[in-house]
Amino acid sequence: MPTSAAARFIDPMLLLRTDRLPEGPAWEYEVKFDGFRAIAFKAGGKVHLRSRNDKDFNGRYPGGVTALAAMPDETVIDGEVVALDASGRPSFQSLQNYGSGGVAIVYYVFDVLVLKGYDLTGEPLRRRRDLLEQQVLSTLGEPIRQSPTLDASLADLIRSVKAQGLEGLVAKRIDSRYEPGLRSGAWQKMRVNQSQEFVIGGYTIGGPTFDAVVFGYYQRDDLVYAGRTRNGFTPRLRAELMSKFKPLEMSTCSFANLPEKRAGRWGEGLTAAKMEACRWLTPTLVAQFEFVEWTADGHLRHSRFTGLREDGRAWDVRRE
Numbered sequence: 001m002p003t004s005a006a007a008r009f010i011d012p013m014l015l016l017r018t019d020r021l022p023e024g025p026a027w028e029y030e031v032k033f034d035g036f037r038a039i040a041f042k043a044g045g046k047v048h049l050r051s052r053n054d055k056d057f058n059g060r061y062p063g064g065v066t067a068l069a070a071m072p073d074e075t076v077i078d079g080e081v082v083a084l085d086a087s088g089r090p091s092f093q094s095l096q097n098y099g100s101g102g103v104a105i106v107y108y109v110f111d112v113l114v115l116k117g118y119d120l121t122g123e124p125l126r127r128r129r130d131l132l133e134q135q136v137l138s139t140l141g142e143p144i145r146q147s148p149t150l151d152a153s154l155a156d157l158i159r160s161v162k163a164q165g166l167e168g169l170v171a172k173r174i175d176s177r178y179e180p181g182l183r184s185g186a187w188q189k190m191r192v193n194q195s196q197e198f199v200i201g202g203y204t205i206g207g208p209t210f211d212a213v214v215f216g217y218y219q220r221d222d223l224v225y226a227g228r229t230r231n232g233f234t235p236r237l238r239a240e241l242m243s244k245f246k247p248l249e250m251s252t253c254s255f256a257n258l259p260e261k262r263a264g265r266w267g268e269g270l271t272a273a274k275m276e277a278c279r280w281l282t283p284t285l286v287a288q289f290e291f292v293e294w295t296a297d298g299h300l301r302h303s304r305f306t307g308l309r310e311d312g313r314a315w316d317v318r319r320e
Contacts, residue, residue, distance in 0.1 A: 005119035007043040007074040009050050011181035013111075015189040017320050021154060021171040022188065029150045029157055032168035032189055033108055034092040034288075035082035036311045040064075040107070041114070042071050049081075049107075051311040057081065060098075063143055064107045070139045074117040077136060078178075079109035079147065089164065092195075092288050093232075096307030110147035112136055113178055121178040128178070161192045168192045191320065194292065195306070198226060199314045200285040201254050203245060204277045209238040210245070213305060214255075214270070214278060215289065217319045222256035223283050226298065226319070227268050227291070232305035241308075248281040268299035286312035 021029070037052040047068045049057040058065050061081055071077070083095035084104040094103050112132040113121050120128050129149075137146050150157055150169075157169055168191040176186035201223060202214035212230040216223050233241070259272040270278070286309040292302040 002115075002118040002120055002123065004117055005114045006117070007041040007076050007114050009039055009041065009048070009054050010076055010078075010113050010121075012037055012039060012052050012078055013179050013187060014181065014183035015170060015187045016183050016185045018188045018190055021169060021190045023154050026173055026175065027171045028174055029152075029154065030110060030147050030170045030172070031090075031150070031161070031166060032170050032191070033080045033082045033147070034090045034167040034195070035080045035095055035108075036309075037079075038081045038107065039076065039078055040068050040071075040109075041076040042068065042073050045073060047071070053311060053313060055311065061105055061107070063105060067140060067142065067144050068107070070141075071136055072116050072139065074114065075112065075136060076114040077109050077132070078111040078113060079107050082106050082108055090166065093306045096237075104143070106143045106145055108145050108147040109137060111178060113180075121180065124175045124177065125172055126174045158192055165193060167195060193290075195288060195290045196320045197286050197309055197312055197317050198289050199223060199283045199317050200281060200287055201225075201283040202278050202280045204228065205279060206277075207238075209242040210279075211277075213241075213287075215287065216255055216283075217317050218315060219319065223254045224298075224319075225255040225258050225260075225270060227289075227300035227303050228270070229289065229300075229303040229305055231303065232290075244285065244308075245279075245281055248284065250280050250282055253278070253280050254283045264295065264297045264299060268295065268301070269297060284314050286314055286317055 038049055040049045047065050049065050082090045085091040085094050112128055171188045173186045198215040198217055200213050200215050203210040204212045212228045214228045216226045258270050259275050260269040263269040288306045288309055290304045291300040
């Protein structure tokens with residue numbers, strides 16, 4: 001039987017990255033949205049929308065907060081804040097441009113952790129989904145939506161995700177309990193189209209702001225250089241990023257594997273000569289990048305910046 005619990009921020013359950021999702025009747029699938037994970041709760045009649053690392057989202061997404069006011073009191077739900085582009089597809093870049101007009105923001109909800117003061121984290125996922133639909137989502141309207149489960153074979157879903165240019169798929173055990181802050185493998189994710197988070201550790205000089213950003217990921221205790229790109233930036237975005245770079249500038253390079261001896265076949269390597277054009281940053285900014293592939297030298301080919309990840313911690317960024 002569920003026990004009583006106060007509505008509060010709960011660390012979200014984490015997804016295990018995999019190159020192949022499990023199949024069978026014990027699993028169900030959802031679209032992997034390219035947005036910000038967010039926990040919403042209503043306590044004492046007040047709605048709170050928080051990022052995955054417990055930062056306030058109320059001021060940034062007031063439309064969603066207003067819509068969530070109709071949810072039952074002393075309730076906690078889990079979901080993702082997603083921006084939809086002109087064709088209705090999730091777009092992380094559009095999420096970055098929210099506030100400039102013309103961007104539709106939706107909060108896709110997929111779980112309920114506390115309902116009307118009762119803890120549901122020990123209940124199986126299928127039961128939580130039923131309660132979410134019947135007692136929470138039935139009271140809410142746009143822009144709050146349920147994250148639907150996908151009724152098709154895994155092979156068909158992968159083909160569909162590729163064709164629609166979506167980020168990937170999520171698989172969840174239907175009997176899984178909710179495990180706050182854990183990555184047990186009961187929930188798994190697979191990227192279909194290449195994209196992941198990286199840490200910005202520097203930039204190359206050029207023009208009124210910068211030419212390219214230099215980025216990488218953590219491997220054990222070391223920050224490892226993965227690539228640099230000048231793609232994905234508008235003049236306005238360059239100016240905004242430069243204002244964030246200035247306070248982080250430092251004299252030393254944080255990348256453990258630089259300088260490199262060769263530029264490599266595709267020119268992504270950073271030699272000592274090329275590093276003379278670099279300016280280094282304290283590695284705290286996390287951003288999303290798209291790319292074609294990893295090279296044999298451990299660099300990204302044809303990478304493109306898509307936006308800062310305000311909900312990410314630099315130390316958590318590893319090669320996927």
